[in-house]
Amino acid sequence: MRKISPWVKPTLEYGPLLLFFVAYWLLRDSSIIIGGAEYSGFMAATLIFVPVAVASTLVLWRLTGKLSVMQAMTAVLLLVFGGLSLWLNDPRFFKMKPTIIYLIFAGLLGTGWLLGRNWLQLVMGEALPMRAEGWRVLTGRLIGLFLGLAVLNEIVWRTMSEAAWVNFKTFGLTAILFAFFIAQSGLYQRYAVTGDEPGPGPVPPPS
Template structure:
């Protein structure tokens, strides 16, 4: 039997699955490393001088973020012998833009990363629908099972949401620079919003999709299917 490197399509029999909790930890973990390293960059540089050679806190955070993404993908491969599509795309962009950030010592590249990633996700999801593919199922199929119409509708909504996130990143980045002036304080404000602002916004969006998920679920949710 041919072994697939990329995770297989949702609802496909025999698809290898990972614990939803582990999957969430692997996707959120690198972001938490990024936040911690940016907020404690000076302490990390003092404890590990080699990190200080990378530059300020944002550059240290970028390097550790890259390492955390590689570890997360490696764990995914070790557990399922496949690579999840969304983290793989995000990881590739992190490595490219993070590498440019460190090489050129220009924070612009790492700040552009969320916009590039979200724009790519939007393009993949909305473009996939054009060709009859609901790629969102690759991300959430282990959390819940939907019929084909449900995956199409949810994929379309998430595609538009990723467009929104791509724009919001630029707005917050430029607003922080305009308000504080380019520098560490503006960097901290951008990182804080990236970690503590995007997650609540995403959570609220996800909550608004519960009705759609219930209507198209192939399995009972909360003990009762609507």
């Protein structure tokens, strides 16, 4: 993986989300006409967000030479569900996207967890060296988090206002993920690979 400036990666990952937030609040009371169809401000913000987010993922891939499975899958699902929302002029597909993503992530990690494979290490192993036991514990906790986020997203978009969901998507989900990983500091220390013991070694790819 090629090294890039520390600010480039978070800018490419979170910049499109902030752009979506700003675009929504600027356009929320407006509507635009495309091909004879009228689109709400929410759909206009989605139309801006989808290509920018996909382009940012491609730029990150170009700069680093690598994308994680989660990053690639998120980009594909964004194209699918964002495209469906825009094609059908129905925001529900875009709002359901986080639910689908979190359920898929939980399913993939759960499969690896049951098979005794540290698939999470494939994504985070370089940045967070831990022993195998630590990865198994973290994987179990992350499965629970993803399932909880999937349920929470469904509750928010189905029962709250559109503006509330936009705020939740932009700041709520991000804050929960950050808080989760910060809260695992004790786990990182407990299972950290020290200088006098061998590292976890390469993880075999899923068979």
